[in-house]
Amino acid sequence: xxxxxxxxxxxxxxxxxxxxxxxxxxxxxxxxxxxxxxxxxxxxxxxxxxxxxxxxxxxxxxxxxxxxxxxxxxxxxxxxxxxxxxxxxxxxxxxxxxxxxxxxxxxxxxxxxxxxxxxxxxxxxxxxxxx
Numbered sequence: 001x002x003x004x005x006x007x008x009x010x011x012x013x014x015x016x017x018x019x020x021x022x023x024x025x026x027x028x029x030x031x032x033x034x035x036x037x038x039x040x041x042x043x044x045x046x047x048x049x050x051x052x053x054x055x056x057x058x059x060x061x062x063x064x065x066x067x068x069x070x071x072x073x074x075x076x077x078x079x080x081x082x083x084x085x086x087x088x089x090x091x092x093x094x095x096x097x098x099x100x101x102x103x104x105x106x107x108x109x110x111x112x113x114x115x116x117x118x119x120x121x122x123x124x125x126x127x128x129x130x131x
Contacts, residue, residue: 003072006102030105037112059088
């Protein structure tokens, strides 16, 4: 894949998150793709990713991934962004860097770097949804 094609897949992924179109998000992953928030256990495969997204989507009323910068480095797409959301009556904003490997079947690996405590506080959660 060309770098432009990889960037197009990532742009489609961001747009799917913004629409809260979870089926599209899952479909943009390769069948055995990995979603890994680096401070928790990686999710492997579309079924595991869909299951986690269902938990994340509970009570979510708005979501925007505000991309500040995106580019390809050593074949991977790096995305600096601020996730802005409202969930269960609580407004949250979290700075995030995502690193995505993209192949012909979709996203093969998505690594997420952010402060977990900031995310949980922004979601109005007292217990981690990953536990």
